[in-house]
Amino acid sequence: MISKRAAVIGAIILIICTAFFSSFITLQVNKYLMIKQGDVIQAQEYAELKDFYRKFNQLKEVIMEDYLEEPELDTLTEGALKGMVASLDDPYTYYLTAEEYQEFLMDMEGTYAGVGLSVSVSDEDNMITVVNAFKGSPAAEAGIAPGDKIVGVNGEDVDGSMLDEAVQKMRGEPGTSVTISILRNGEIKDYTIERAVIDIPDMEYRMLDEEVGYIWLYRFDKDSAKNFVDAVNDLNSQGMKGLVLDLRNNPGGLLDECVAIADMLLPEGLVLYSEDKHGNREEYPSNEEHLDIPLAVLVNEFSASASEVLSGAIQDHGAGVIIGKTTFGKGLVQTIRGPFKEGDVIKLTTSKYFTPNGRDINEKGVEPDIEVEELEEAYEYLLENPNEELPLELDAPLSRGLEEVKKQLKE
Secondary structure (H helix, E strand, O other): OOOHHHHHHHHHHHHHHHHHHHHHHHHHHHHHOEOOOOOEOOHHHHHHHHHHHHHHHHHHHHHHHHOOOOOOHHHHHHHHHHHHHHOOOOOOOEEEOHHHHHHHHHHHHOEEEEOOEEEEEOOOOOOEEEEEEOOOOHHHHHOOOOOOEEEEEOOEEOOHHHHHHHHHHHOOOOOOEEEEEEEEOOEEEEEEEEOEEEEOOOEEEEEOOOOEEEEEEOOEOOOHHHHHHHHHHHHHHOOOOEEEEEOOOOOOEOHHHHHHHHHHHOOOEEEEEEEOOOOOEEEEEEOOOOOOOOEEEEEOOOOOOHHHHHHHHHHHHOOOEEEEOOOOOOOEEEEEEOOOOOOOEEEEEEEEEEOOOOOOOOOOOOOOOEEOOOOHHHHHHHHHOOOOOOOHHHOHHHHHHHHHHHHHHHO
16 A cells, blocks of 8 residues: 555656656747747647648658659759749749859849840730840840740740740850740741850940930949949030930839939939838939930830839929830839848849839830830841841931930920
């Protein structure tokens, strides 16, 4: 028989052990539920993560065990991440591996190895469309021109849903070759092009006559605002009294550079403002000092993003006349989140921008004040003379821009 005193002592020991064990288990669970930053994962989030990893591991194990070829685990993980981001069905939001992110940064620097094409996806046919073949590039030398449709790379068919993949395939080591299949006038032609180091220009400029300057801004990269100032100063020294700013085929770029250029052209006020899903508003102002001369701005259906910010702001302020075709209609702001631990990032659509007067131009574009069509003869001339300047008489929007600036100068 166990004495009453021993039984009491045993019960106390059991309670203490149970409490200790329970505390230990609770502590371990709490540790498990803590992430490195110190934030506690809520029960619902933990359940969601547990369910996700269970499904992911089930699929991974089946693939690793039974797939015909031996898969790379890193490739599977990368594909899962890209797939999650792609499910947002937003062409402007995408996941970049560390290597892809470095290539993205190089592109923003204005240098990369490839063929020298700027491309976009056409809303009309979901095809990869050539926006620009940079002057002197291998693609321009081969005869590829704006408006051409890229339907294949190295024998593999591509369409608008494969834009990033097609761009990556066209890039590569200098001196290596890539075959690009072009659809033009209903016929497909293959171009085998040798890749080279491409120094992407951000602009070119010249005087159109003794009074009117011309700046063709290809895109907004890290030096565009500085280069714009240098161009304006040079044109002023040549007697510029009016300016034609060409934003045709400009796909956008760095918003800060765009705002800096807008500040030079606009009076005091708003350049644009953005709003996120929480209603948070961010304003981008211009100051009072600006280049107060007659201004015409040329746009077309390939003018997108930052070029729409600039043309929309100029239109709202009445600081210039907009000439050409309705722009692309990209009124969304992307933000880079990361780099994460492995150097990868996500380029995420985080807000929508509006013109100073509150116009939402996403999927609408900026409508020109004066609509002018490109001449068919201009397209044919560029195909036959890919590295020559388009004569002014064949460039209908530029001719009209010059005419409008001259008219303002007389007034």
